Amino acid sequence: xxxxxxxLKNLAVHFKMEGGIIKAVDGVSLQIYSGETFGxxxxxxxxxxxxxxxxxxxxxxxxxxxxxxxVIWQQNDxxxxxxxxxxxxxxxxIGLIFQEPMTSFNPVQKIGPQISEVLATHTEQTPAEIRDGxxxxxxxxxxxxxxxxxxxxxxxxxxxxxxxAMIAMALICRPQLVVADEPTTALDVTIQAQIxxxxxxxxxxxxxxxxxxxxNLGIIAEVAQRVAVMYMGKIVELASVGEIYKHPLHPYTxxxxxxxxxxxxxxxxxxxxxxxxxxxxxxxxxxxAPRCPRALDRCRREYPVAHEVSSGHxxxxxxxx
Numbered sequence: 001x002x003x004x005x006x007x008l009k010n011l012a013v014h015f016k017m018e019g020g021i022i023k024a025v026d027g028v029s030l031q032i033y034s035g036e037t038f039g040x041x042x043x044x045x046x047x048x049x050x051x052x053x054x055x056x057x058x059x060x061x062x063x064x065x066x067x068x069x070x071v072i073w074q075q076n077d078x079x080x081x082x083x084x085x086x087x088x089x090x091x092x093x094i095g096l097i098f099q100e101p102m103t104s105f106n107p108v109q110k111i112g113p114q115i116s117e118v119l120a121t122h123t124e125q126t127p128a129e130i131r132d133g134x135x136x137x138x139x140x141x142x143x144x145x146x147x148x149x150x151x152x153x154x155x156x157x158x159x160x161x162x163x164x165a166m167i168a169m170a171l172i173c174r175p176q177l178v179v180a181d182e183p184t185t186a187l188d189v190t191i192q193a194q195i196x197x198x199x200x201x202x203x204x205x206x207x208x209x210x211x212x213x214x215x216n217l218g219i220i221a222e223v224a225q226r227v228a229v230m231y232m233g234k235i236v237e238l239a240s241v242g243e244i245y246k247h248p249l250h251p252y253t254x255x256x257x258x259x260x261x262x263x264x265x266x267x268x269x270x271x272x273x274x275x276x277x278x279x280x281x282x283x284x285x286x287x288x289a290p291r292c293p294r295a296l297d298r299c300r301r302e303y304p305v306a307h308e309v310s311s312g313h314x315x316x317x318x319x320x321x
Contacts, residue, residue: 004031004072005209006055006094006177011069013047013054016062022279024050026233027069032177037203037210039224039241041217041256043276047233048213049099052181054079055211056090092122095170097180101162105154112150115169122173137168142198160191164198171202179211184219196223217260221245226312229253232277232287235306239313249315251292286318294319 013025025047032038040048053059055071057079071078073094078086090096098104105114112134119130131150138146141164154162163183170178180199184192200223203210212224220227221241228238229250237250248254255272274291277283283290289299298318306316 002033005034005074006032006211007070007072008051008055009070009072011051011054011071012067013050013059014065014067016065017280020280023067023233023282024279025054028230028233028235029069030228030235030238032209032211034176034209035203035207036226037212037224039220039227040211040213040230041215041220041227042230044215045276045279046230048215048230049181051230052096052179052211052213055179056094056096057086058096088122091118091170091175092173093175093177095173095175095178097163097166097170097178097183099182099185101166102154102159104166105162107154109153110150111152111154111157111165115165115172118169118172134168134172137172138165140202141165141168141171142194143168159187160194163187163191163195167195167198167202171206171208174206175208177209177211179213181213182215183212184214184216192219199223217256229256232279232282234287234303234316236288236317237313237315238306243310243313247313249309249313249320250288250317251294251319252288255291286316 008028008030011025011028012023015022015024028051040051042048050059055078066079105111115134116130119125119133125133135146135150138149143149143161143164149157149161149165157165184195187195196219199210212220214220224241226239227241227244228235229252230236231252237244237253244253245257248257258270259272261269272291277287277290285300285302286304289295292299296318304316304318306314307320308314309320
């Protein structure tokens with residue numbers, strides 16, 4: 001049997017606000033295996049980025065609260081590791097590609113020294129060796145002039161080049177897992193394709209696993225092997241990418257796929273009816289029930305448990321009990 005390199009077990013992360021408790025991540029369980037690309041999709045505000053930041057315990061506390069669950073990495077719960085051990089793991093074993101590199105890089109420091117800091121923290125290389133390693137990585141991620149990019153400030157690079165520099169920083173220590181949080185947001189489609197091709201090429205070379213977090217189902221179809229669909233902090237469906245696209249089960253997943261433009265579609269796009277519920281005033285039962293065209297009375301009373309309807313395909317919906 002394959003062994004997961006990362007496992008989330010009933011992870012629950014809440015935010016304590018003036019108006020009450022927001023359950024940003026509410027009982028999420030998933031496994032990621034070595035060398036695979038695992039997709040996590042859902043609308044903005046569903047808890048995808050909070051899940052990503054929770055893995056490496058990067059959320060400010062307060063207001064973030066670990067309400068339950070575990071983040072298991074190599075038999076250790078990351079949320080219960082000593083801070084020094086967690087610092088030693090970030091960037092070295094698990095890399096993170098942030099959503100917006102312009103705000104993730106220090107604007108008053110050059111790109112090269114910021115990437116070099118990762119190597120200096122996790123290795124005992126000399127300054128000359130660190131510089132050579134950073135230049136090599138900048139070349140690997142497609143920088144046409146690595147020396148110029150090394151000495152450039154973030155604002156002196158285009159959006160695509162900044163994203164490549166962010167990928168270089170995430171991969172400089174050859175991590176076993178890279179968490180990519182919306183890595184192609186705000187990039188045009190040509191640059192998006194280049195970034196995705198780059199990630200696939202680097203993954204093929206280094207054998208790393210990727211957790212791809214996005215709202216774009218087209219990206220998931222291109223790069224991922226398995227995907228989890230998230231709604232209001234919960235996983236509503238999990239399966240292989242092929243299974244999700246051919247046989248979507250949860251009404252929310254069906255709604256997402258029906259809202260995608262397709263060349264063979266002969267009718268207008270179908271929007272999901274209704275609005276996302278207020279996170280401080282969630283409905284009883286299934287959170288999607290008020291928007292669901294197939295909702296049962298039970299759906300409005302009880303939140304469904306996840307059912308495995310076929311090998312590797314689970315869905316949290318009373319329609320498939």
